[in-house]
Amino acid sequence: MEQLATKKIYSIEEYFALETALVETKHEYFSGEIFAVAGAHPNHNTVCVNLLGELRDAIKRNGKPCRVYNSDQRVRAHHEKEGKTGYFYPDVSVVCGKPEFANDNPPTLLNPIAIVEVLSDSTRPYDFGKKLDYYRAIPSAQDVIFVSYDKPRLLLFHRNGDEWMLRDIDGLEAKLVILSLEIELSLAGVYRDIVFTPAP
Secondary structure: OEEOOOOOOOOHHHHHHHHHHOOOOOEEEEOOEEEEOOOOOHHHHHHHHHHHHHHHHHHHHHOOOEEEEOOOOOEEEEEOOOOEEEEEOOOEEEEEOOOOEEOOOOOEEOOOOEEEEEOOOOOHHHHHHHHHHHHHOOOOOOEEEEEOOOOOEEEEEEEEOOEEEEEEEEOOOOEEEEOOOOEEEEHHHHOOOOOOOOOO
């Protein structure tokens, strides 16, 4: 993820103007800063595709009225305590029931129940820092999931009342239970076709 260097602080209006003008590149907005969303490792892309398919199939099986969006769907998160708003492109977002959108162009999703980010080395500090805080500030969000692309490991943050519980899920034989969606995914399915490089 690369920060634009031409200006340090942008208004929301300038961010939307940039998004409209540079349609070939997606940008995330956080606290006045704009970040270009760059290309990713092939394993990252494969895991994203697998997640979309596994989630869609599992939701279809249980009949829950949910909709799965890919990384082209922008999501808005407002942090009440900081009084700031962020605009992000998670790798996967899920809405159950009627999706709500802001009157932006393109429309920004307001009510995801589950958000998934596939981690990369360059974005790990950003994802686990303020981005996680903003995702957890979305009132509708119940599950925020971080997925490694270089090893079979997931970190699941689940809202339990006013608390967020963390579960570390490791190994291809493990299962990911997403309570908000009432589904279970196998890590073997999430990591289908991935060849892991042994650690040096």
